[in-house]
Amino acid sequence: MEPIVQMKGITKRFPGVIALDHIDFDVRPGEVHVLLGENGAGKSTLMKVLSGAYTPDEGTILLNGKEYSRLTPHISAEGGISIIYQELSVVNWLDIRENIFMGRLPMKKVGPVSVVDYATMNAKTQELLEKVNLSSRKPTTSVGDLSISEKQMVEIAKSIAFDAKVIVMDEPTSSLTEEEVQKLFAIMRQLREEGKGIVFISHKLSEIVEIGDRITIMKDGGYVGTYQVADLTTDDMVRMMVGREIKGTYQHLPEENFQFGDVMFECKNLTRKDGKVKDVSFSLRRGEILGFSGLVGAGRSETMCAIYGAAPKASGEVWLEGKQLSIKNPYQALRQGIGLVTENRRETGFFQNFSNKRNIAIAKQLKNAKLDGMWGFTNEGEEKEVSEKMRQEIQIKCASLEQLTSQLSGGNQQKVILGKWLGAGVKLLIFDEPTKGIDVGTKSEIYKLIRQLADNGVGVIVVSSEMPELLGLCDRIAVMAEGRITAFFDIADATEEKLAKAATGDIA
Amino acid sequence: MKEAQAKKFTFNDYWDRYSTITILVIMIVVFGILRPTSFLTGGNLIKIVEQSSITILLGLGEFFAILLGGIDLSVSSTMALSGALTAKFMAEMGMHPAVAIILGIFVFGALIGAANGVLVTATGLPPFIITLGTQAILRSLVYIITDARAVSGLPATFSKSIGGKLFDVIPVPIVVALITAVVLTFLTTKLQCGRNMYALGGNSQSAWYAGITVKKHTILAFVISGICASLAGMVNIARLAAAEPNAGTGYETYAIEAVIIGGASFFGGIGKIPKVIIGGLIIGVINNGLNMVGVSSYYQQLAMGCLLILAVTLDRFFGASRKN
Numbered sequence: 035m036e037p038i039v040q041m042k043g044i045t046k047r048f049p050g051v052i053a054l055d056h057i058d059f060d061v062r063p064g065e066v067h068v069l070l071g072e073n074g075a076g077k078s079t080l081m082k083v084l085s086g087a088y089t090p091d092e093g094t095i096l097l098n099g100k101e102y103s104r105l106t107p108h109i110s111a112e113g114g115i116s117i118i119y120q121e122l123s124v125v126n127w128l129d130i131r132e133n134i135f136m137g138r139l140p141m142k143k144v145g146p147v148s149v150v151d152y153a154t155m156n157a158k159t160q161e162l163l164e165k166v167n168l169s170s171r172k173p174t175t176s177v178g179d180l181s182i183s184e185k186q187m188v189e190i191a192k193s194i195a196f197d198a199k200v201i202v203m204d205e206p207t208s209s210l211t212e213e214e215v216q217k218l219f220a221i222m223r224q225l226r227e228e229g230k231g232i233v234f235i236s237h238k239l240s241e242i243v244e245i246g247d248r249i250t251i252m253k254d255g256g257y258v259g260t261y262q263v264a265d266l267t268t269d270d271m272v273r274m275m276v277g278r279e280i281k282g283t284y285q286h287l288p289e290e291n292f293q294f295g296d297v298m299f300e301c302k303n304l305t306r307k308d309g310k311v312k313d314v315s316f317s318l319r320r321g322e323i324l325g326f327s328g329l330v331g332a333g334r335s336e337t338m339c340a341i342y343g344a345a346p347k348a349s350g351e352v353w354l355e356g357k358q359l360s361i362k363n364p365y366q367a368l369r370q371g372i373g374l375v376t377e378n379r380r381e382t383g384f385f386q387n388f389s390n391k392r393n394i395a396i397a398k399q400l401k402n403a404k405l406d407g408m409w410g411f412t413n414e415g416e417e418k419e420v421s422e423k424m425r426q427e428i429q430i431k432c433a434s435l436e437q438l439t440s441q442l443s444g445g446n447q448q449k450v451i452l453g454k455w456l457g458a459g460v461k462l463l464i465f466d467e468p469t470k471g472i473d474v475g476t477k478s479e480i481y482k483l484i485r486q487l488a489d490n491g492v493g494v495i496v497v498s499s500e501m502p503e504l505l506g507l508c509d510r511i512a513v514m515a516e517g518r519i520t521a522f523f524d525i526a527d528a529t530e531e532k533l534a535k536a537a538t539g540d541i542a
Numbered sequence: 543m544k545e546a547q548a549k550k551f552t553f554n555d556y557w558d559r560y561s562t563i564t565i566l567v568i569m570i571v572v573f574g575i576l577r578p579t580s581f582l583t584g585g586n587l588i589k590i591v592e593q594s595s596i597t598i599l600l601g602l603g604e605f606f607a608i609l610l611g612g613i614d615l616s617v618s619s620t621m622a623l624s625g626a627l628t629a630k631f632m633a634e635m636g637m638h639p640a641v642a643i644i645l646g647i648f649v650f651g652a653l654i655g656a657a658n659g660v661l662v663t664a665t666g667l668p669p670f671i672i673t674l675g676t677q678a679i680l681r682s683l684v685y686i687i688t689d690a691r692a693v694s695g696l697p698a699t700f701s702k703s704i705g706g707k708l709f710d711v712i713p714v715p716i717v718v719a720l721i722t723a724v725v726l727t728f729l730t731t732k733l734q735c736g737r738n739m740y741a742l743g744g745n746s747q748s749a750w751y752a753g754i755t756v757k758k759h760t761i762l763a764f765v766i767s768g769i770c771a772s773l774a775g776m777v778n779i780a781r782l783a784a785a786e787p788n789a790g791t792g793y794e795t796y797a798i799e800a801v802i803i804g805g806a807s808f809f810g811g812i813g814k815i816p817k818v819i820i821g822g823l824i825i826g827v828i829n830n831g832l833n834m835v836g837v838s839s840y841y842q843q844l845a846m847g848c849l850l851i852l853a854v855t856l857d858r859f860f861g862a863s864r865k866n
Contacts, residue, residue, distance in 0.1 A: 344750065344751060363753075363755065364750060364751055364752070364753040365753040365754070365755050367753065368752075368753035369753075374751065376751050381745075381747050381748070382745075382747045382748050382750075382751045383748060383751070384745075384748055385740075385741050385744040385745050385748055385749075385811070386744055386745060386811075387740065387743070387744035387745075387811040387812055388740070388741065388744060392737070396737070396738075396741060396752060397752060397753065399734055399737070400734065400738070400752070400753055400754065401753075403734040406755045406758055407734065407738065407753065407754060407755055408734060408735040408738065408755070408758060408759070408762070409733070409734065409735065410733070410734040411732055411733060411734070412731070412732055412733065412734055412736070412737045454752075
């Protein structure tokens with residue numbers, strides 16, 4: 035059958051990276067076409083080309099028999115392409131009918147003036163709600179009162195109202211319960227019957243097998259292939275999704291007969307009030323680097339925030355060097371010798387109005403100050419001393435210590451943050467995506483620094499979404515899915531395939 | 543690595559450091575040329591300094607609210623309430639002035655500030671809304687306490703000491719303001735809590751993750767603001783020898799202007815205490831100078847408004863440290 039949309043050889047470059055490298059992708063009427071790839075494989079970029087948000091550098095797009103070198107949001111929408119993003123785009127303070135007909139309100143003439151035709155709007159909305167099995171809700175219900183699953187149905191109803199031919203669903207099941215997933219699948223099957231083309235993005239292999247007809251696999255911006263779902267096993271899918279060679283940026287080779295020290299840090303049955311972390315237990319030996327792998331939203335950062343006191347715990351124990359800690363806020367963590375290098379440097383890592391000197395010295399001074407870090411003298415000499423020492427030790431490249439940290443490169447900003455914690459004398463340092471947005475050269479420097487820390491007896495935990503990073507750096511890797519640890523791997527028998535499989539929640 | 547190279551000293555660097563004092567000097571020169579015999583006299587300059595002391599005191603407190611990226615609109619009402627309470631203690635209860643002053647400043651002023659701080663941290667609402675509310679509440683309390691009548695009959699020792707002059711020359715109010723400024727300069731530059739407040743104003747998220755106790759520092763900032771406003775209240779009742787229920791109405795605007803003209807960032811994290819004094823003096827010079835030149839008071843607000851916008855605009859274009 036003729037595809038509704040056919041993308042050929044799509045290439046998209048961003049400064050320094052090729053986000054999409056000659057990708058072929060098509061959607062036929064009456065099929066569920068799965069798009070599979072790791073975080074950063076280029077799925078979202080491809081869908082943004084389809085929606086007209088990005089202009090491809092190469093390639094053609096055939097939409098309804100017409101060839102384009104690029105789509106605009108207008109052409110894409112007129113051509114019947116509708117995208118339902120993971121972050122739903124419904125407006126909570128409007129009601130269902132207004133959300134569905136936003137920007138296209140049905141009008142009627144009353145004398146010389148055009149007014150909104152609410153009667154038609156209500157009737158059409160009612161019809162659409164029945165179609166998506168949401169007839170229990172009135173067209174005038176405020177969308178803010180709906181559950182996530184119901185909001186998704188409203189988005190689908192909106193796509194139908196716009197007469198969409200292709201509906202792209204970006205990880206629609208990530209925040210749904212099993213029952214809600216089944217409801218969604220029922221609607222998807224019904225839409226497929228009606229001849230719509232559905233693009234389904236998901237990391238959950240069991241769902242892919244259940245609902246998918248064809249599957250296109252991407253890795254690192256490249257095209258792996260398009261297959262019939264029935265022809266592949268889930269193991270095939272994982273292998274093709276991650277099957278790349280591990281790039282040799284850094285590979286830790288333990289010395290022969292190397293022995294780890296005692297258990298220096300333990301986390302027992304940690305659970306968070308908001309349910310993002312459930313019953314997480316692990317321990318860390320001296321000299322060891324423990325990695326945390328998993329998909330975005332699996333609860334890795336959330337676990338670390340709870341240990342660090344930045345988010346409330348519901349239950350669980352935290353032990354450091356044989357002592358049970360009660361940490362209720364980051365200040366207490368700092369006092370106990372725990373540091374956290376956060377994922378977003380600019381938002382949560384340093385102070386834009388502070389010089390390198392002050393950004394480095396603040397943790398040490400805060401730790402030494404009394405009265406919850408309020409009372410104490412800011413010792414100019416000590417500030418200089420600690421920041422100069424850190425600059426030399428970890429080779430922070432800056433014009434001067436008086437320079438604002440915000441003027442440094444990402445890698446050097448990260449070193450300033452590292453210097454802040456080392457200067458304060460941490461016993462346990464947690465890294466969340468330590469090399470995010472950092473160039474390759476500085477990356478390997480940072481890896482070496484992290485390894486040095488572990489060798490010097492500091493406990494090190496690394497959360498990362500980059501599997502090669504974890505495989506090259508860590509001694510042991512924990513994998514999380516849906517708030518729980520699903521597996522531990524010793525580095526000797528960890529592979530990307532195993533990590534990816536555990537990350538989907540299929541416990542090996 | 544290269545040490546900071548000897549950089550050429552540019553106009554931007556100059557403006558970054560000396561913008562506020564330059565504006566003050568220019569204005570004194572201009573008014574001095576226009577009215578050499580009345581404006582530029584020792585007596586008049588002392589009068590300006592004395593009149594500015596309340597604005598400066600309010601501005602010193604306001605500085606901390608703005609440093610944290612917030613604002614305190616209640617300083618004017620706080621000033622009136624502590625003034626009225628202290629006046630009542632002395633005039634109607636016969637309390638010793640020293641005790642009444644200490645109560646007014648360190649108990650009531652600090653408590654009002656703490657209440658603002660607790661409300662801001664507990665509700666998570668913008669300080670603008672909270673202090674807009676407390677401004678009205680506190681003003682109402684002043685009317686209730688005083689029955690909307692001025693409290694007079696303050697002890698002469700009180701009005702003479704606080705409202706008088708040192709060695710018959712230096713007005714005591716400006717001495718109070720300067721001592722406060724010295725203490726607060728020490729706090730912002732030498733104490734950890736001061737450093738933490740700059741950090742918090744620069745990036746509250748980073749501050750939280752760095753281990754700064756955000757709520758406690760926020761409350762501290764408002765307590766300082768309350769104490770400074772109460773000091774202004776003492777000076778005000780001493781100068782008038784009475785507590786007016788309408789005292790200080792609208793003065794929060796002057797306080798904010800003094801801080802902003804003094805070069806502090808309205809978004810928090812940037813500013814210096816000594817510049818608040820200059821900011822307060824600039825406001826005093828404008829009001830006094832325009833009077834001397836014979837400009838109708840209707841135009842004085844207009845001049846203030848223009849100057850405020852001009853000063854901040856110039857900072858935006860020339861302030862080297864804002865370029866990041």
